[in-house]
Amino acid sequence: MADTPIAPAGHVRLGSNSGQSMTRREGVAKVTGKANYAADNKPEGLLHAVYLESGIARGKVISLNTEAALAHPGVVHVMTPENAPSLAVSPDEKPVPFSARMEVLQDNRVRYAGQPIALVLAETLEAATEGARLLAPEYEAEPARIGFENGEAYDPEFVTTGTPPARQVGDIDAERKKAAHTVEVTVDTPLQYHNAMEPHVIIAQWDGDKLTIDMPNQAIGLARAGIATYLGIDPENVTLRSPYLGGGFGSKAVVFGPQYLAMLAAREVGRPVKLVLRRDQMFGPVQHRSATRQTVRIDLDKDGRILALDHHSLSTTSSFDDWLESAANASLSIYASPAIKVSHTGLRVDTGTPGAVRAPGLASGTAALEVAVDAAAYRMKQDPLDFRLLNYAETDPGTGKPFSAKALRECYAEGAARFGWKGRPLEPGQMRDADGYLTGWGVGTALFHAPFFPAKASAVIRSDGSVGAQTSGADMGQGAWTALAQMAADGLGMPADEIEFEIGHSGLPDGSVAGGSAHTASAGSALFAAGSDAVRQVAEIAMNDPESPLYGAGNEGVRASGGRLHRVDDPARGETYAEILTRAGIAEVEGQGRGRREKSAAEQYAMYSHGAVFAEVKIDPDLYQVRVSRLVGAFAAGRIINPRLAKSQLNGGMIWGLSFALHEEGIHDLRSGRPINNDLAGYHVPVLADVPSVESILVEEHDPHANALGIKGVGEIGITGTVGAIANAVWHATGVRPQRYPIHIKDLLEGELARQRG
Amino acid sequence: MNLFDYKRPSSIADAVAAGAEPGAAYLAGGTNLLDLMKVGARKPDVLVDISRLPGLGEIETLQDGSVRIGALVRNSDLARDAGFAKAYPAVAEALLSGASAQLRNAATVGGNLMQQTRCLYFYDQQSRCNRRQPGAGCDAIGGETGKHAVLGWTKQCIATHPSDFCVALAALDASVELQGPDGARSVSLEEFYTLPTEDTPGGADVRPGELVTALTLPADAAHFAGHARYIKLRDRTSYAFAIVSAAAMADISDGVVQDIRIAMGGVAARPWRARAAEAALKSKAPTPELISAAAEAALADASPSGDNAYKIELAKRLVHRAIEQALAGTPQTIPALPGSVFAAQAAGR
Known part of the structure; x- marks a missing residue:
């Protein structure tokens, strides 16, 4: 392959197409149903697969009534640990990046509720579904460990997939001694499940040792390499088609146990096999965002400059793998501080393994940090925006490197102007609108990495x-x-x-x-x-x-x-x-x-997209229902290729932030460990009526170092900052500082009652 | 989903005959039953599709001034019936605050009465549930109980009735008409739902083979049109069940409350008529003190069934608000966000 120049060639100019707000190339195909999603494929001889999921969170499966399932009309094959073929490589191995330990019926152990414990193949989806039900599993159950109080804490070797679990910049003890003020907040974030509109799907068909797969996937090259390794075939023999995805959010970057079961089953029976996860099955083996309990302590000098920033995150993971949310690392890159300490503790619980969910680390991390920063601003009796400007980081606080570009000041200014931030009262509970609703304004800083x-x-x-x-x-x-x-x-x-x-x-x-x-x-x-x-x-x-x-x-x-x-x-x-x-x-x-990306640039510069999000909430003064009446975000992310699509991503991110702040929560019964709100009636995301006004501003930024074309990303940053902005607006309206997400009526009412009790 | 038979009788008599067979279940809009079947909470042997039965799709005003609503009238059709909405605005507002537009278009009013609780443990088939299996026990108790009952519950069952519609109906003394193998009967909607006792979990009082054929609102239900509201509190603005809801309707003349009806949703296994609250205001000129006393009275018997003591305080405040809003008068049009505490905001005021 010719090693073409990285810099744009002289004979072509970027700009005649790029920078234009073109509408979606595939839009007509999508709205007319011609866009072929994975589950739309129906190869000849197709068998439908349904897996049975564990109803206990820990223990063993001691019996399955395979006879009953096989006797059901249309059922062709039942795979259990007794007859399941093995992978070429242990499912505990992680042969390629984004691999995760998984269950492919290798034994009868149960490690979380929702784990696949058998697979039924049938001529129809209905027969496979009923076949799975007829398996009527019996278990030897051990007590589930779930929730912050019941997990097993441990000190991790790394967070996410290899990031050090703790970092220190400067001398935090020395800086604390100089402090005039100290603020500390603790904030909990819940388990969150990706829940893309399109669930995980696979259609697997074999021709000899050639495998063809229709499967929505975010990382086709890695998926192919992983599949070839686990199945012991040449990567060239794996064809993966993924023209359209109905959302990924990180959970379609990985190929999980259920998909491998479908591939193994198709090889076993010599027919194409289709597996579509039900919505409730999305709450188990296909990852989620860890729950976190974060404590942020900010020490300040007499003028409100941050002297020491200490951010600790306890985050949940499974009993058998090691992904931890890198939430505390949010404090390494946003605000200037002579001393910063970030640290992480793991908590093993009986859930599936968490993983990357849109804006991993920073969504959860800024959800806590921005609340603490707001509390610090209030302690100093400073406007929250002025406080953020006072503590503006001119260089990357965690590394000391210069930023490749950082137009955050412009984001603050343009966002504040558009929102109308000026004149915000310092004290909470001061604003009411014409209808008598408590009104609050909050701001949050948004940040996301700009990898390449x-x-x-x-x-x-x-x-x-x-x-x-x-x-x-x-x-x-x-x-x-x-x-x-x-x-x-x-x-x-x-x-x-x-x-x-x-x-x-x-x-x-x-x-x-x-x-x-x-x-x-x-x-x-x-x-x-x-x-x-x-x-x-x-x-x-x-x-x-x-x-x-x-x-x-x-x-x-x-x-x-x-x-x-x-x-x-x-x-x-x-x-x-x-x-x-x-x-x-x-x-x-x-x-x-x-x-x-130029290696020297990568070494020299810290690279991020930046933004500022402003939120207005209206809250019923007695009943505490919350409505986010306005969201304005201003973002600087280098060169924007398609402003329409970029704004759509940013708006969608901010709506996800609203979802994080007020709605999303995967609830597991603490006794059984089972997810119990595992459908979209129970697992709330915002509806249109919850988002009356969301607006994103693209702030001009020239980034000469991120890459030759100066492009950074807009896919995830919208969530960060928004969560805290809403929490801060809720405080500004009510005086109740949220301590957990999602913020519910119950929390605000109990907050009021607690304040009355003094 | 289990294998089942499907029948589509062409008359009510045939439907009732089919419905009386063991293992039969009536199917109308299917918005709840099919979900229950998918999770295995119900496993009927026969689905008796009544959705095309003749004569059950009318809204009729009878000679005595009462209104009879056929069981197969769709929720959205009833709410959007101009004459009905004008006479019973809180019923229309309650209907439109429920579920989603798609569900309201499919769901029938008879089905709304017959829907099951949304207790998470009723749906989780591996949890014990007395409603699903009498005597099994209740795994909701000691579990996630933030939205469970605060009135009329026992250790048998702490679930709530999920309907918005029925709360407004209960306030208006609606009754339910049923046709069964032994003939027709009519029962007050409130009594239609039995509360749990020390030994039984409660639920809809439907005898084998009985089919809901109609709802009736008595003639005096139209007296409240000028002062009728329904308010629903929930953590998201649409497509969410009530944490608590309240219907308040008053008949006022000369500044005196001639009659008043107050009912609450999301607090018990039935839509809960707050008669003590009504008594606190009836025949009186309302004052803030009287409204507060009424709200207190509405929850006087409440007790938490778990981590839901907040619902008692919230319900008091909501009843207070609903009374205030009802006394202020029914709005000219149904708000863009029906039942919402933000109704005024959505109207663009």
């Missing part, structure tokens, strides 16, 4: 004038089909709607992970480079062809636009790609591209 994943793409220019571009990347609904095509089109020098574009297939160049808010930057850079590379080849042909008007124009002397190359010094002199290739007798040229 190495990615590949290819592009083609044909002698008939058609052009195309490809990468394996994934559209989770965020708009990759559109934004990535815009970048590919700019590379190719063509309007976006005139290029053939393909993503979501393992046969395409590895576009890396749609995650970490890095997909547009990573896969997009590769696509741009691939298109540029193809154009470069066409340009070289023309410039070396004496019959071309571009002959001898030199590398920097031509420019691509509208499928045509022309001389920079005379745009009238040029010709189309088709004319160049046809005359040369070349059917097509293929360009290859990689997206990378």
Whole structure:
């Protein structure tokens, strides 16, 4: 593969497509039902699989009535630990990144409620469902350990997948001695389940040792490598199709036990197998956001400057794996402080293993930090925004590195102006609207990492004038089909709607992970480079062809636009790609591209997207129902490829923040360990009526270091900051400082009663 | 889901005959029954589809001034019936505060009466539940009880009745018409739900084969049209069951409360008529003190069944609010957020 330049080539310009608010390329297909989601596929001879989930949270399965299930009309096969085939690699191994320990019927142990304990294959979904019910499991149960009070605490070796569990900057004890004021808050966050609209789905079919899979997936390259390893086949023999996802949020970056069971079963019975998780099954083996109990202590000098910031997070994980939410690390990157200490403790409970949920670490971490910062501002009798500006971090507090770009000050200013923050009373409970509702305003700082994943793409220019571009990347609904095509089109020098574009297939160049808010930057850079590379080849042909008007124009002397190359010094002199290739007798040229981040930049700079979120809440003064009447967020995330889609991501993130603040909570019965609100009637997310006004502002920011194109991410940052902004607005309205999420009527009423008691 | 038979009788008599068979269940809108079947809480052998039975889809005003609502009238159709909504605005508001638009379009008023509690332990098939299996025990007690009953509960069952509609109906002394193998009967909606006792879990009083055919509102129910409200407290604005709700309806002349009806939802296994609260205001010129006394009286017998003492205080405040709003008068139009404490905000005031 040609190692194409990372910097944009001189002959193509970013901007004719990028930066435009194009509507979704696949929009019509989606609204007319033509977009083919994984579960829409119906290969011939399809069998339906349903797994039976454990009803206990810890112990053993001691009997399953497989005879009854097999006797049910339509049931073809029942897989249990007694007859299940093994993986080529232990399910406790983690052969590729994003692997997680999983259950594939390797034994009869139960480690959490909802764990698959048998798989039933049948000719119909109904027969498989009833077959699973007829298995009537009997258990040898041990007491469930669940909740903050019942888990087993431990000191972790790392958080997430390898981040150190504790860090210290400066001398926290020394700084504390200088402090004039101290504020400490403790905030709990609950278990949260991803609950994408589309549940996890797989259709697996084998042809000899070749496996074809339809499965929504955010990380096609990694999924393919993992599947090949676990199944003991060549990665080339795995075809994974994932053109559309109905939401991923992190839980479709990993392939879990249930999907492996379907693959094993399809091989076992020699027929295609389809498995679609029921909504209630989304509350077990497919990860979730850990519950956390966070304590933030802020020591301040007499003027309100932070001297010491101490953030500790206790977070839950499973009994058999090690993912921990890196919540406390939020305090490493947002506010300036001479001394910072962050630390994490793990708590083993009998749930499935948690994992990355949209804005991992920072959603939970800022949910606590922003409340503490607000409390500190109030202690100093300072406006919360002024307090944040006073403690503005000019360099990354955790590393001391300069930021690659940071337009947070502008975010504060533009957001505050749009929201109308000026004149906010310092004291809580001061504002009522015309209808008598308590009104509160809160602010939160938003931040998310700007990682970059190495990615590949290819592009083609044909002698008939058609052009195309490809990468394996994934559209989770965020708009990759559109934004990535815009970048590919700019590379190719063509309007976006005139290029053939393909993503979501393992046969395409590895576009890396749609995650970490890095997909547009990573896969997009590769696509741009691939298109540029193809154009470069066409340009070289023309410039070396004496019959071309571009002959001898030199590398920097031509420019691509509208499928045509022309001389920079005379745009009238040029010709189309088709004319160049046809005359040369070349059917097509293929360009290859990689997206990378300069290593030196990665070492030198701290890279983040930043933002400020302002929330207004209305609260009934007696009944305490809360309504978030306005959300305004201003975000700086480098170059924006598609403002419409970017705002959609930011608005969606802020709505998720509202969901975190007021609604979402996975409730497990503390005695049985079972999730008991495991459907969308019980597990609340906001409805439209809960979000009367949400607005995002794109703040201009030029980031010369994040990558050649200056793109950062907008997929996750909207959640961060919003949670705290709402909690702070609730305090400002009521004087009750929330100590747990989601904030409910019960908490505010009990808060009032507690204050009355003094 | 278990295998089951499906029958679609063409007359009420045939339906009742089919429904009287062991293991039969009536299917109308299916918005609750099918969910129950999917989780295994109900396993009928036969579904008797009554959704196309003739004669059960009418809203009729009878000669004596009472109104008869056929059991198959859809929730949204009843709420949007202009004449009905004008005469019984709190009933319409209650209906529109329930479930989601999609569910209201599918659900029938008869089915609304027959819906099951949303107690999480009733739905979790591995939990013990006296309602599902008499004598099994109740795993809700000692579990997640933040939204459970504070009135009329026993150790047999602490679940609440989930309907909004029925709260407004109970306030208006609605009655339920049933057709069974032994003929027709009519029962007051309030009595239709038996409360748990020391030995029984309570529930809808339906005898084998009985089919709800209609609801009736008595003639005097129309006297409250000028002062009728329903308010529902919940943690999200739509598609959520009430933590507590309250209907208040008054008939006022010369500044005196001639008659008043107050009922609460989300507090007990039946829509709870607060007669003591009514008595505190009846035949009186309302004052803030009297309203407070009424609200206190409404919850005088309440006690927490778990981690839900807050509901008692909340219900008091809500009854207080509902009375105030009812006395202030029925709004000209049903608010954009029906039943919400933010109704005024949504109206764009």
